[in-house]
Amino acid sequence: MTKGTIFDMDGLLFDTEQVFQKNWQKIADEMGVVLDPEFRSTICGTNGALMNSIIERFYHVEDGQPIQEAVYRMVHEDLEKEVPEKPGLREILKFFKENGYRVAVASSSTKEQIRHNLESAGVAEYFDALVSGKEVEHGKPAPDVFLKAAADIGCAPEDCYVFEDAFNGVKAGYAAGSKVIMIPDMLQPTDEIRALTHHVCSSLLEAVEVLSKEI
DSSP: OOOEEEEOOBTTTBTTHHHHHHHHHHHHHHHTOOOOTHHHHHHTTOOHHHHHHHHHHHHTOSOOHHHHHHHHHHHHHHHHHOOOBOTTHHHHHHHHHHTTOEEEEEESSOHHHHHHHHHHHTOGGGOSEEEEGGGSSSOTTSSHHHHHHHHHTTOOGGGEEEEESSHHHHHHHHHTTOEEEEOOSSSOOOHHHHTTOSEEOSSHHHHHHHHTTTO
């Protein structure tokens, strides 16, 4: 049996969700839009048509695509300067490789951005597959991106751990049938979200400690 681990990227491997939120807010300020506090949890982990529908709802526009493109462009420019790592990034990748796991990234970001971040951090060699939400029909909270990542590393979804920080990502991992490890970033899990997880850990380092007892 081939065992796998699938990582989200933004807010999970790298402290980049704050970069997205800064730029969502910047565009809102420029447009004179007051973003509802619910926007942060609703937009996290989405992409494509679902992201556009959320933008249209919260920014009160007819077409969210121009705003989505502008934010991705601004985020890319910011990450050209620095890609801040989450504590435990290297430790958890080493842990899974030493235990014979196949490793993938499944992120709502573009494949180019995924590759850039991993290469900038010097950890690209740990990954057997990179999957962007833009490669699948339905973004998170649909399970498509995790199902593709599992297939790409030759694992059944139920034989995979999925690491996520966002509510939509947790829902997607659960829908895929995988064991979800949530590492909260912007938001702490609700009871509903916690019920969908295998573990909730405060950091990647804590996840290593927890999983070393069951792997």
